[in-house]
Amino acid sequence: MGALLNQKYEKLFSLLDINGDGVIAEDDFELMANRVLAAANEERTAKGQKYADAMMNYWRALRETADVDGDGRIDQEEFRQALGRVSVNFDTLVGPLYQAGFQLADRDDDGLVGKQEFVTVLAAIGVPATEAGATFDGLTEQSGQLSKERFMTASAQYYRNEDPADNASHLLFGAL
Template sequence: MGALLDQKHEKLFSLLDTNGDGVIAENDFELMAGRVLTAADEESTEKGEKYADEMRNYWQALRDTADADGDGRISRDEFRQALRQVSGTFDTLVGPLYQAGFHLADRDDDGLVGREDFVAVLAAIGVPAPEAGVAFDRLTGQSGQLTKDQLMTAASQYYCNEDPADTASHLLFGAL
């Protein structure tokens, strides 16, 4: 893996380690889901339930893939090893969570997410709001609206792509 991909994976680990204890565990996913649902004001809705379900599914898949020692916690090293496998399974392992997150932020169900909703969701997962705003602006360009395809492409490139030359995906979760 190259240096940029390592930086992106380190950033992702730090966001998923929601409580900051140096490992990723189920309670990190529960905490993050709660923050996102509160920020989106979707705690008791069908969209909220779908997002919470996908957070649980992502945790289970990540644990099954990464928890090499079976202790129910994922270390930085275990996380790095697991992400090397993600490129082939992104659509089934990670994609559903991003799709659910998109639908959560698409408050009026028009297939577009505005800047305010995007920033609110990313801030809830730990990305500083100004950095989330920059990511949104770079991802959407002149349109000012994010599509699901744009988000899915950016997320896939964030996990799997080393070269940021023609994409803003490396900013998806804030500055590296």
């Protein structure tokens, strides 16, 4: 694994460690889901529950892959090593969370997300609003809307791509 992927994985770990205790655990994922749902003004109705369930499925996939000592917590090194394995199965293990997050931001269910909705969700997970806005601008085309397809491609590339020329996906969760 190269330096760029390591940087991205460190960034993602820092966002997932909601309580800042240096490890990620189930409670971090529960806190994250609740924080994002609150920011999106979404109850645990169908759309909100789908997001919360996807967040917990992501946690379970990480725990099964990374929690070598079985203590229910994943430190940064366990996380880094596991993400390489989990990202191979992005479409089934990680992708559903990103799809549910996109659908949460897609308030009118038209398959497109505007800048404010995108920034709201990313800010809720800990990305500074200015960085989330810059990410949105890098991902969108002339329409000023982000398509689900473009978002999912960038999300998968965040986990896999080490080409430094692809800034939009590298900066998905803000500056590295």
